[in-house]
Amino acid sequence: MGLLHYSNFPICFSEKPGIPQQPFIISSTKDSCVVCWKPPSSDGGAKITNYYLEKREKKQNKWMSVTTKKIAETNYEVTGLIEGFEYEFRLRVSGVPPPTLKWQKDGHPLQFGPKVVVIQEDVDSHVLHIRETLLEDSGVYKVTATNSAGTASCQAKLSLPARILTKPQSVTVEEGETVRFTCDIDGEPAPTVTWIHESRTIVSSHHIQDLTTLIITGVKKEDAGSYTLKLSNELGSDTATVHISIRSV
Template identity: 30%
Template sequence: MFCLCFLGLGGASELAFIKEPSDVIAVRDRPLMLDCQVEGEGPITITWRRNGVPVPLGARAAVLDNGTLLIRNLQKRRDSDESDAGEYDCAAQNRYGLLISRKAHVQLASLPKFHTHPESMSVDEGGVARFHCAVSGVPEANITWERNRTALNADDNRYTLLPNGILHITGVRQADSGSYRCVAKNIANTRYSHEAQLSVTANRLYKEPVILSGPQNLTLNVHQTAILECIATGNPRPIVSWSRLDGRSIGVEGIQVLGTGNLIISDVSLQHSGVYVCSANRPGTRMRRTALGRLVVQGTINTHTPSHESNLGFSSDQCK
């Protein structure tokens, strides 16, 4: 998107962008370069603005010969709102006209402290453990887990790591006892959550199926990924299955089941909207527990984060 206005009549040599600035997530205290390369009859003057105000040039910022803006040391002052983040555009001008680039949004990378930490728990041997941590990073942080400050063995299929910071351990053993924490990492920082203790008890009595964590209500935009969690425990271990409340088929394309029953729907479309039912069945019987969650897929793209609402009120657990 650009604005082109000619100041002269006839014989004008049009200006055209070869490269325009792009949106970027930048790291504080490191250099940042924004492209602005133009072709046309010289001499051509390149100027830069941030949030509509000319960028001050000097020791911290310079325009290179090819029009690129170099900020030598990106800043965000902790004691004020002053920051190099914002919307940047460049303007190219020769004697025939003026060309203004698209606006590029510059965000500062960040990784604040965890706002959800894993909590200690006691689990029967053979049961299921669930830990959850959450942090809001820019860009989104990659989350991994440690036991006793050593990375979990990713090849062990008893571990299920959901992308939203949830760890499931199925078929818990005495050897799984210990301290668990999650590690969040992005280009800005690495952070560690509080540690949570997992205690394993040797109780092997019969237990009816129980859904420890069911699907949340989700509102997503098309092409996003839906994560519908369903973690159940009991002795013997219940079998988890999924259905839709309206009876329609869930389908197979773009559908993945992680762990013992978490439903992942990638690249959601409007047709995926509906109420999803997670059932935990006791093997060989008709006894089951159910939990329901509503998935709403919006047809328009916006910049808001998916909202997580409370579980549906009309049914949580039932036993048949």
């Protein structure tokens, strides 16, 4: 089974309306309350089409939307509250027209498909979703949003932890034979590669070919034992261990 990795870049754009004034409670029952607020002093040059009212229990971190419906007015009755609990409320707004988004990778138009998709979480939040990330997916991703109110952009760099994609296999050989351990790796930044034999780092350059291939010619009894490949970069590390066994003649 292959390794499965997901990368997400949340990108949020608003059409630059002002910030709504602090919401306040005008009435309440044991399990509901009516929250009111004043509209922002500026709509950013576009009509405000929706208010997003969120709640959370006091001293908790997670905010939750109070409804999936549009809130066009400056008040809303919140139901389903629990008597004795303390709640906090906050507001977000959105306007029109929605922006046109342009996505790029390393300065070139981004190619979309089953592997790379954009998910719109709400009216002003989009997530770039990349499945089964490989070395070729690393790079700088940029999105530019444009509408009549102006243009905004942001970017993020995708780096990958060091990992071993295909691991070498243990072998049993006779003395004098040649052993070759080969594996596929990736990672960005490029990982540091180290081969270790029985806790001793292998430094002889003629044994190591292209970093991911270890060759031992004319195998001797002292070459038997475990061999460990270690990868590391600033995002993570990976290891694989194999063994050489010497067959008795």
